[in-house]
Amino acid sequence: MNLLDNYLKKYTKMSERELSHTVQSNMWFTPVLYVIFSSLLVSVTLTTDLKYDLGDQMRPFFAVDYDLTRNLVGTLTAAILTLTTFTFNLILVVFTTFSGQFSPRMLKNFIASKSTQRVLGIFTSSFIYMLLSFLFLNKRMAEYYFAVPLLAAIIAAFSMGTFIFFINHAVAWLQVNQMTYDMKREALSIVKNTLEDEVDPYKVNDLSTVNSDICENKGNSISAGKSGYIQLVDFISIIKEAEKDDIVIQLEYTIGSYVFASTPIITYWKNGENEVDEQKYMSLISIGRRQTEVQDIEFSINKLVEVAIRSLGNYDPKTATNAIYQLGEVLASISRNSIFSKYLVDKNNNLRVVLQERDFSHYLYNAFGYIRHYAKDNVIVCTEILKVLDLMAKSLNKRDYNAVWEFGVFTARGFEDLFLFTLDYQQFHIALQNLAVTTKHEKEFEKFMEKRKSEFNNLKNPDI
Structure with a gap:
């Protein structure tokens, strides 16, 4: 019983x-x-x-x-x-x-x-x-x-x-295409439900309108109470309860993070002398033994990343490329529809919740960083990554152009002498050039190419 x-x-x-x-x-x-x-x-x-x-x-x-x-x-x-x-x-x-x-x-x-x-x-x-x-x-x-x-x-x-x-x-x-498409739809659904509908309406674009001085003082900590992954956070209820108690809450970890029972996961600051029911706020955070896809965007992205990496290990570049393009669509949606601010306010524009900072670079690296690492000797797959970055950039928020360009350069720097054919060299740098044009970094591309030519000449003539 x-x-x-x-x-x-x-x-x-x-x-x-x-x-x-x-x-x-x-x-x-x-x-x-x-x-x-x-x-x-x-x-x-x-x-x-x-x-x-x-x-x-x-x-x-x-x-x-x-x-x-x-x-x-x-x-x-x-x-x-x-x-x-x-x-x-x-x-x-x-x-x-x-x-x-x-x-x-x-x-x-x-x-x-x-x-x-x-x-x-x-x-x-x-x-x-x-x-x-x-x-x-x-x-x-x-x-x-x-x-x-x-x-x-x-x-x-x-x-x-x-x-x-x-x-x-x-x-x-x-079928692999159907499988990756379903994973992409799941990720897009999480982006819409978690970022766009649940969190973004409470974020602020203009940080000057928020008084965050209270966070500089020493706050009170609340431990997790049990070990596991942070699966769910009821942001709306936390904001409402914080407004009632007139406190500011900082979440020390994001959804999908693993915490120990003794790990402080909430820090709060009181504006008054009222007692705060700490257990009430812990009940609004779900901690479990495994990660779930309900609010965890990164976990959903990582499933597509895993498919791409496994495909590379199984010598299946087409499947890897398909997963890369699906990831690109998810990232483009995050860039267009998300507000990258860590401050959540109540209806009176008073600061109530402080999140861990996440910008577009964070999601971009989580999506393509591992793939780039495992495809370091595969110029064709890395060329596809540059093409996906260019395709993404055409529909991204302009604020994220620098992040995409820097990741493209990071990808290109891994190829010093791995081009087996002239066509590899041409396709790779054409893709990088297109990315530079889309993100308005033409001058940086010219400097990058001049530096590459200089390094290549030094390798050919080491005594000069």
């Missing part, structure tokens, strides 16, 4: 977004709904046949006797169970290989998809319908059946159609 109570308390304490994500990520919720529906359907069909003796009334037109009904339902029960087991065993074997090749987190994405959960729900509910119907068949109460065998045949045909749909769905989802 205590275990059940703890289990229920766990879900009752979750926020709406966290509960929605948890339910979606679990395989049991949708099948349970389908099983409940199938149980109701069993009661309806059995009542129709047993109480109203519908089979005997329909005998001149259509009716199945007890023995045939029992054989039919019994055979379909075993058949649907076999079909369900075979299907998911096959898919799990395929995904074990696929996740090992690209990313182990892809299995969770597949399981969380609505199509997968609905298919599992249909298979499970079909088996439950057959099983309960078989269990409650009664020869004494009804010699002939109509509703039970008819619906059993329809459900069996529907399950076979679902099986074909599921195979098609799995094959389509396992």
Whole structure:
């Protein structure tokens, strides 16, 4: 009983977004709904046949006797169970290989998809319908059946159609392009929900309008209380509670950071002498054993990064390039729609929350820094990175031009003598030149090229 109570308390304490994500990520919720529906359907069909003796009334037109009904339902029960087991065993074997090749987190994405959960729900509910119907068949109460065998045949045909749909769905989802596209959509959704809708409305562009002098004083610290990853932060509730208590809160770590139980994760400053309920603020921060995608933009970006890196290790540059372009679209969305300020204010423009500072360079490095490192000997992939940077720059906020250009130069500096062909050299520097034109750094590009030529000549003539 205590275990059940703890289990229920766990879900009752979750926020709406966290509960929605948890339910979606679990395989049991949708099948349970389908099983409940199938149980109701069993009661309806059995009542129709047993109480109203519908089979005997329909005998001149259509009716199945007890023995045939029992054989039919019994055979379909075993058949649907076999079909369900075979299907998911096959898919799990395929995904074990696929996740090992690209990313182990892809299995969770597949399981969380609505199509997968609905298919599992249909298979499970079909088996439950057959099983309960078989269990409650009664020869004494009804010699002939109509509703039970008819619906059993329809459900069996529907399950076979679902099986074909599921195979098609799995094959389509396992395509790399579709997989990276789904990951990109997930990342864009997090950007919109977390940055644009939840946090950005409370950020300030003009820092001169915010009085942050109080943060220079010594504040009070609140420890995490338990170890784990910061999964969720209810920013809106924290701002409202801080306004009520007239305090300023600084979050010492970002979502996705790992903290120890003794780690101070909140520092706050009081404007008055009122007592502050520290536990209230800790209840607005969720700490768990693993990272989640609900608010963690970097974790969602890292999944695409992992696909790109694994693809490079498996000598699959096309998949790596596809992941790089999907990352570029996510970064462009962050640049266009986000306000890079660490100060959150209340409705009266009073400072309430101070975040850890994150600018576009931070997201850019997290997205392409690791890929650049693992592709250091692959001039073709690095050329694609420069092309993606140029494509991004055409739709970025102009304030981020310098960050993109500096990353492009950082990428280019890794290639001193790795160009095997003249065409490699030309394509690489054409991509860099296009990036310079887009970001308004033509002069810097000319200086960079002059420096490269000078260094190259010194390598050829070391005595000069």
